[in-house]
């Protein structure tokens with residue numbers, strides 16, 4: 001009982017500080033399954049509102065797919081609810097192994113190890129394969145979970161400017177004397193939706209004897225002709241040494257992640273990665289669901305093809321309406337507003353129009369880079385996108401930002 | 416010795432400023448001012464070591480010693496001897 005009033009007051013003050021800074025995060029309660037059409041309680045206590053979800057990572061629309069739900073039910077019936085064990089004690093079922101084999105085949109790697117989440121995969125992998133004789137060279141915009149993994153590892157760390165290959169090469173030269181070098185990047189960057197130049201990175205890594213690490217959480221299942229990921233899109237399938245990815249986004253969206261790559265690196269994770277060794281195994285019901293997702297994706301590219309069409313339609317619509325977008329061709333389509341308050345206001349107005357899309361601002365993105373990050377899904381139909389486009393246009397008109405350049409928007413609303 | 420100062424300044428501008436409009440000088444606080452995160456000090460240290468063929472012990476490479484171009488220059492001088 002040492003949580004006295006003085007301590008409480010200290011935390012209250014910190015929380016007030018977060019509110020004052022305008023970066024206090026609030027949950028919105030969804031009363032339906034995850035899908036294009038959802039029912040939302042927001043603010044807390046208000047009556048339910050139907051909305052079109054434009055910000056889920058449900059890229060392939062598989063989160064509530066009947067076949068996936070059915071497979072999960074079967075997994076529940078035949079393999080039970082929980083395993084009450086980490087993998088290496090008594091938490092590995094036949095289906096865990098089957099999933100590792102299937103992911104390996106899907107990603108075109110040598111071997112795969114499951115983790116409770118991709119956050120855990122990223123947190124554990126570097127420490128498991130590197131020592132203080134080595135260097136990690138990461139893109140400056142990699143995901144927060146990678147930064148945590150880097151912090152937990154004793155190897156030296158350096159960064160290169162976002163997607164800047166000249167800078168990366170300089171860093172590879174600067175650190176040429178290190179025993180092992182790992183270049184670290186996201187495949188598709190989650191905030192901007194741009195794609196890493198994996199072809200050039202593979203070439204540089206070959207030139208300087210470095211390993212290449214790619215977090216493909218926002219790509220696995222739909223980027224590339226058959227949806228295998230950024231490496232497929234960039235023509236370097238089979239050439240990535242370490243891929244991490246999540247089952248919590250396109251691949252059914254429940255939870256779980258993995259490290260996939262060179263078999264010796266995967267083996268090192270099995271022996272040493274702490275989140276693998278010390279956190280519970282993925283529940284059988286989830287494993288069964290992901291297995292079904294992969295079957296669906298092996299069988300047909302229909303869903304990623306539809307996603308690609310939807311994405312092109314959405315980007316074209318927003319561009320014609322006169323919004324400033326981040327360039328790219330992935331289903332992550334950031335509508336740039338630059339000013340944090342403006343992004344919040346527009347998000348609220350969109351919600352009034354039945355469109356659920358969240359504003360992102362500092363510290364999630366850099367200062368002066370506030371945006372609404374829209375994410376397209378194969379679960380969207382054209383009528384969803386049309387409705388969302390007319391809502392965006394209406395709200396854009398209200399704030400008089402349509403057809404305006406970045407500079408003009410900043411002049412009107414500030415940074 | 417002017418030269419070291421300018422080499423360091425130029426490196427910091429090249430390496431850490433993303434926005435061409437930002438301006439820094441010899442006394443701009445780099446780490447405490449949020450321009451260089453303490454993470455990225457590593458590359459600065461390695462650059463200095465390679466450039467001037469010196470070895471800066473880790474305990475000398477404190478965030479304080481790396482906070483301005485002038486203080487970095489002083490540190491380098493100490494090891495050039």
Ligand SMILES: Cc1ncc(COP(=O)(O)O)c(C=O)c1O
Nearest residue numbers: 117118119143190217246248257
């Ligand atoms: C690039 C990237 N890596 C990793 C993760 C974490 O994935 P998980 O939810 O499986 O922990 C995310 C999710 O936000 C992500 O965007």
